[in-house]
Amino acid sequence: xxxxxxxxxxxxxALATHIALHEAGAEFDLVKLDIAAGQQQxxxxxxxxxxxxxxxxxxxxxxxxxxxxxxxxxxxxxxxxGLAPLDDPFAFARMQELASYLASTAHxxxxxxxRGARWADDPAAHExxxxxxxxxxxxxxxxxxxxxxxxxxxxxxxxxxxGYLYTVGSWLEGDGxxxxxxxxxxxxxxxxxxxxxxxxxxxxxxx
Numbered sequence: 001x002x003x004x005x006x007x008x009x010x011x012x013x014a015l016a017t018h019i020a021l022h023e024a025g026a027e028f029d030l031v032k033l034d035i036a037a038g039q040q041q042x043x044x045x046x047x048x049x050x051x052x053x054x055x056x057x058x059x060x061x062x063x064x065x066x067x068x069x070x071x072x073x074x075x076x077x078x079x080x081x082g083l084a085p086l087d088d089p090f091a092f093a094r095m096q097e098l099a100s101y102l103a104s105t106a107h108x109x110x111x112x113x114x115r116g117a118r119w120a121d122d123p124a125a126h127e128x129x130x131x132x133x134x135x136x137x138x139x140x141x142x143x144x145x146x147x148x149x150x151x152x153x154x155x156x157x158x159x160x161x162x163g164y165l166y167t168v169g170s171w172l173e174g175d176g177x178x179x180x181x182x183x184x185x186x187x188x189x190x191x192x193x194x195x196x197x198x199x200x201x202x203x204x205x206x207x
Contacts, residue, residue: 004028005058007048009035010205013107014055015170017070018205019163022197024078028057030204068099071160083160095154095161098147102161106144106168109136110175134176141177144169145185153188163201166192 006021006028008014012035021028033039033054041052049056049065057064057073064070075084085091111118113133116126144165152158153165169189173179179186192198 005031007031007033007045007054007056007058008205009033009040009054011035012054013067013103013164013167015201015205016067016160016164016167017055017057017074018201019166019198020071020074020083020160022200023083023158023160023163023195024074024081026074026078032205066103067164068096068103071099071164072096075160082157085154085157085159091154095159098153099161099164101143102164102168106137106140109133109140110168110171112136113175137172137175138177138181140168141172141179141182141185145182148184148188151191158195162192163198166198 004021004026006014006018008018008030009032018030033045035054039045040054046052048058048063051065053065055065055067055070057070064073072084075081076086079086084095110133112129114130116129119129120126147153149155152162154161166189169185172185193202
């Protein structure tokens with residue numbers, strides 16, 4: 001397999017794919033973008049990903065974006081790593097169901113704290129969005145608490161979606177969620193955070 005190039009930025013959802021790549025044992029080159037400096041909107045990166053966001057994964061077949069797609073691609077590209085129930089269509093769909101929820105609901109709710117300009121121009125509307133974040137993210141945390149049925153979110157088998165839930169879960173306290181209300185989720189996040197691949201990805205993303 002030819003080497004891939006992974007584009008990321010600290011503090012973003014790209015950490016989920018970063019974790020998956022290390023869990024899979026993939027060989028890849030890491031490119032970190034400075035979001036504060038606007039590198040994600042620069043001409044060099046826009047040639048990679050016209051959306052101007054991370055993550056992006058450049059492969060010999062082309063560039064892939066969007067976390068749920070990237071996680072599935074990594075799991076399917078390294079079947080021996082056992083990062084998805086590839087032999088069980090229903091279980092695979094369940095994994096994708098949670099990944100889609102994290103992308104379309106939890107992440108969007110989180111983005112209202114700092115990215116209100118995506119939805120409105122009025123500064124008062126931005127403030128209203130920020131004020132709503134603790135409530136909406138608490139609702140997300142309650143849902144996620146209920147999804148954990150074993151040591152990992154799907155039970156006994158660790159999958160790429162665990163790294164995604166870890167990534168989004170790491171935002172909850174900063175979004176005003178009282179994590180003492182969610183002991184199962186808190187213990188789960190600590191457990192995932194102890195994995196070698198997770199520690200390595202976090203260190204590389206922040207370093």
